[in-house]
Amino acid sequence: MEKKKSIIMSLVTGTPIGCLGGLIGLGGAEFRLPVLVGIFKKSTHKSVALNLAVSLVTVISSLAFRLPNAKMNNLLPLLTVIISLICGSMTGAYTGAHFSKRVTEASFKKVILVLLVFIGLLLIVEGFYPIASSEVQNYSTALTVIIGVLFGLVIGFISSLLGVAGGELIIPTLIIVFGVDIKIAGTASLLISLPTIIIGIMKHASNGVYSVREDITHLVIPMGISSVIGSFIGTVLVSYISGPFLKLSLGCILIASAVKLFLKNSQR
Template structure:
């Protein structure tokens, strides 16, 4: 596939995925991954690395747009919690990518399939569950911070292995375990995911995953621009669309697509 066609296709695919992501409060990286594998014929490890770059563009733009209409002062009381989660997630991302480079491509594809199925099931469950929790009553601040670091390890590992921001995991953790309000959790999720992805991208760069500059210019940049546009449109349309129904449909679609793509790859 030539660079011009790749650029056009990247934009065409990236925009609707980001729009749907904006409607349900996600970056859409889970849905980009199958296209990177199948449509653009990237290896599993290369697809994850490129996906993380697009995710970074999406998250940075989402943070910018969100903070324009959000009282950031309410984040201040949660800074210590966020630092603890970020500490765990950056470690998880660092060693997750180290693990990624040690496993065979066949085994990594199986790991990706399991994680994508998990994400799909999580999306479906979120369509039925109304997240409203006071969180867990921790005996002390130290225990709370230890739990936050452990949660961060899980978040960072999933992020590094799929190249995603991980909002589907971060937001439920913040609400159900730490009792964070759902609107605040969405903004905190974006901020928490940013350093995690930067660690992942740095590791991918050291492993020469971005050596082919044409992939950046013809695939990552057009898809990133489309993601910004799509996410902003999705954010506008959110009041008109039933987000719970979308989560159910997209979760089922993610499961179906993942199984189809990975079983085809194995044949």
């Protein structure tokens, strides 16, 4: 894809994807991955790495928007949980990026397909059974650390494999496992995602995935900027659209697009 066309397509596709993410409270990276493979014709390995770089832009901007309004006295009691999840997810992200390098393109596509279908099913389930804030779990410090690290390993591994921030997994974990209030979970999720994404990017960079400068200047940066704009639009529109219906619809769309794209590529 020529440079000028790549920039335009990055801006055009990034905004609606960011809008979808803003509507459901995520970064939209799950929907961005099929676009990178299908429209931009990037290999699955490169698409995941580029997706992770765009996720970094969206997470940093989201933190810039949310932290000034966040109440630190709500986050401080969660410090042990946050640090435990970060430690586990950073290790998982490093392992996931290393794993992606070792598998063939065909096998990696199958792994990505399974994970995207899983995320789609998770959205559908949440559409039928919206996650509500539960009672705070009073685990001991040692048990909190163990649970946090274990869940973090899984989250970081999947995050690195898909190139996503991992909010679709972190937020349910914080709410269901640790009983964190849903409003606080969103900010905590961003704090947990940031170091995880950085570790994944560093590992992918060491694999030479970001060696083409045009991928950063003509795809990652414009798509990141348009994703931030779209995310803002999504947060404005969220009060006008039914959350459960939206998750059901987007879950079905994600599964259908992932199956169509990756099965089609595998047959080729």
